[in-house]
Amino acid sequence: MSDALLRLRDVTAFYGPAQALFGVDLEVRAGQVVALMGRNGMGKTTTIRAICRLLPHRSGEIAFMGRDISRLPPHRAARLGLGLCPEGRRCFGNLTVEENLLATARPGPWTIERIAALFPRLAERRAQLARTLSGGEQQMLAVGRALATNPRLLILDEATEGLAPAVRREIWSALAALKAEGQAILIVDKTLREMLRLADACVILEKGVTVWSGPPSALTPELRDRHLGV
Known part of the structure; x- marks a missing residue:
């Protein structure tokens, strides 16, 4: 039996009549950072x-903490400990930074104060409306909002896309701090160097199928060119 925190086995999925996933296998263990990789349109966000x-x-199996979650609605899956920082940030623009964090907060070690310490810019802009933040600050807020749910697994979809280099470094530094504390993370990002430096394991998708998985050290230049090259 696997001791995976999250386990996917031969998962298929459709958008209407169009099949998007044809057989995804993936595992994330407690305290592990897993990079979900592949070219654009290969099924990562799906x-x-x-x-x-x-x-x-x-079809296929999706299990979280040893429990089949395939029939759960999104809010119940989230309550089990899935914390999502979605692509596109999706902050509540008419709420302040603090109100955004309070909107998702659940009891646990990640309090608003701890999130503000992880991202000092959020502390400085605590009373500011989210829509008035810079793109980088909104991204920090999106990560902080996911952390406020006190997730067992933090899922990040393109958390550094389109950001200035200094902001990207700040976010990667925060993610490294989370890893050091034992936070399990599943991450999708186009910045391979930083992502591979953080990851314990990699999973590559191609046309909705898992085609390779293993540690970053085993991801050879040939594999990168074959599955990740433009």
């Missing part, structure tokens, strides 16, 4: 949506 129950999967 896999995340299936995990978080935002998209029903057609």
